[in-house]
Amino acid sequence: MDVHLTIHGRQGLAGQIYRQLRAGVMDGRLAPGQRLPSTRKLALQLGVSRKTTLDVFEQLIAEGYLRSRAGDGTFVADAMTRLAPPPPKPATSPAMGAIWEAMEGALPMTPTVTPPAYDFVGGVTDKGLFPFDQWRRCVSHALRVQARGRGAYHDPAGEQELRLAVARYLAFSRAVVSDWQDVIITQGAQQALDLLARIALRPGDVIAMEDPGYPPARIIFAVLGAQVVPVPVDEEGLVVDALPANARMVYVTPSHQFPLGMPMSLERRLALLEWAQRHGVLVAEDDYDSEFRFEGRPMESLKSLDTAGVVAYVGTFSKTIFPELRVGYVIPPAPLGLALRRAKQVGDWHSCTMTQTALAKFMLDGYFAKHLRRMHKEYAARRTALLEHLRGDLAPWLTPLPCAAGIHLVAVLRAPHDEADVIRRAAAESVGLYGTAGMFASEAPRPGLLFGYGGIGVAAIHTGLGRLANVLAGQHRGTA
Template sequence: MRPTPATLITLLEQEDSHGGLLTLRLQNALRRLIAEGHIPPGDRLPSSRLLAHEAGVSRDTVESAYQQLELEGYLQRRSGSGTFAAETDHAFPLHKMDRKRANTPITASALSARGREVARSGGVQDHNDAHPFVILPDVEQFPSAIWRSLTNRVLSDISPRLLYADAQGLPELRSEIARYLATHRGVTCRPEQILILNSSQQALGLIATLLLEPGDTLAFENPGFHGARLGFEGAGLRFAPVPVDRDGLRTDRLTERAAGAKAVYVTPSHQYPTGATLSLERRLALIHWANENGSWIIEDDYDSEFRYDSRPISAIQGLDPSGRVLYLGTFSKVLFPSLRIAYLVLPESLMPAFVAARSLIDGHTATLPQAVLSRFMSEGHFTAHIRRMRDLYRGRRDAFLTAFEKHLAPYAQAQHPAGGLHIAAYLRNGLDEAETVKAAAAEKIELPTLGRLYFGRTGARKSGWLLGFAALSPHRAEAAMRRLARALKALG
């Protein structure tokens, strides 16, 4: 039976270099064996009891790993029969991909003409130098006392690194991010592949400038994130809207809707705004599409830490053997928005051009917050804060949905989000979206809408609201809903 204990132990030792919980290391090892075809579809895995005994781990560890991999679609568990590698109809399994093509190095020739010019310039070297329903985290819950203490410690240890900053970002912070991504997000990267930025918007601007030309076509989720859309529009790109359903981006529509697209922008872990999670089948299809077309996958992982009904889903980037995925992350939603620290994971060969371009834009991210964040992560405060906020937000989501059914169910149907900081609510009974916004404004309530996130005026366009719940106590959220319901009642 596969996997053999010797193979597993070897992989577990490799995973141990990233640190992290044993159950996460076991998940990564099994995921790798399945993805690379060492455990073919339909093969029976050892029982959790047997595997735990032979690999020298607890049975709970194996059970936890099996459950997560079943959730992600790698395993199928059959009552009375055992645990098997999933028998799917993947058209594009990773272990059968063209490895010769997948392993072709990404070179500077992949850059746009503007990107090549910026790379040749070498850049510059700087020296010494919440109100109801807004989608925000609850900053009042941030451990400011710990952050203040770490800031004082960093300030007492001023060094040349804090005066002459690296445009790519502090090495120690990049190392902490690489370790976190490997153990919690399934991202495969080295610190040298990480660029520290001020925001995801800045990352998107760099991608548009260095890898795409004005007039190029970009496949984009429909509906999709308005901020990203505006940024790409400013870069002169054309859009190919691709519909979204309960399993995320419709990859079967890419060829039809996005022929010739140079890139696709996706929010796969928690689609914005619908909250859908891109299925494993579609993740593999998306990777295949990018490889076949020489296109980029722009993976925006903006709030995947906050998943409430299961563990966070691993990133597409970790599934991609070819380096076609550009992975974005931010600390604005996890910690606090004014921190202004985000990051971009790139093929290492593209980093000189991106660092040069970044240095021309604003030099570097403020060094003091980078140093403080590095210690915040290395000392375990970051993951502890995520766990605490995940529990808090789960309770707030549940209370929010209960209050919504009580006060707003006659006017809209709320989706039950698996994660994130907001819910999508779709209007009932032909209510006019614009009229609901006006009614809410009369009660001094800002009501972000869904309609503006769609392309065109197609039949797929839906009217509704995006309602943030994370920054509101249950009491404040319900009070705001009562006021909104009172205003909507007048619309008939």
């Protein structure tokens, strides 16, 4: 039978014919046992030399796609039946990856459309304020270090210089006293939580977390097969008395509760540590943006109060430098250190050594501390601008929750305003708003908006919130 092939130009003729015949065999258009035209006939059909078609057939026969019988012709190999597509599964069978497909909208993803002009997205930083000239010198240093070294895999826990820099920084800023060997470098806080869950939880184990809480953390625990039990929070943070007695792990954000913003009181912190010690439970402390505190004295981290070895301290540079860096860290209780290192090694062996070397120099040479001081001043001005509007022209519709730290705050929508409708109306004015209802698991959601100010300047805050006030005033007139 004839085979339809297409030749483009006169270059690489054998390769063109080979790829098309092989593709026909692979996708089933040329069925197992099917006779192919002779090399002479195919050469005439395509206008190429017979040597070209002979070379192609010989290669396909050598690779097992075709077989030749002397005096009879060339056929598609019978073994190609193994490449036939499988029969469709019954409609009731669970699809591979279904658990991930069900997460649409739950995980923060890079937007595929142009972001709004006035974007109050949380968890991002302003890269325009980052000292890239200093960072460039640190990267150049890291390149020189890489050039001198031999190609090899490194310690899964990370580069010694960065682990030392992190240990020194945390001892000074968060009173977390640790040896550099205790620090494990990860791909952001997200990987740190994933590794902790992998070594501490088995399918069916109970993990308790704040409600409302951080959706990506909840997803990590759920996809690993854990039973996630939401625990309410109040003005003092996690309600320790509501923790399930059968929990194997507790996830908390005590310095700046996500998303509501209140710090966990010292009394609650001590109660949680006592409860965890009594029940033999691991506590994962996510200290994601505590570097920026604007009112009162800094609260002690759980790790700094932990005398029983129950707290794994998790941090990230995504909120202090920028998320693309993908560097975080975890300081686990000593007995879990080896297991975490092995889990990290199995997952990706180690994080990027060049980035680690550059960041270590950035910290040890004092650039990081200067950057934090500069950003603290800038974020304080942005927070002040945001609160001016929330307590001024937006006060009829929004009530800000008390929040003394971080780079976002939450405001509750007053009835009868609908969260999704406000977000939609604001988007029409190029104001990006983000609701909090989806962050509740079992508690009745309180309609609210999370205002991130890490990536939006003071002037843009004033303009964006002025537009939001007009949107809400117009909605109010329309429903009056």
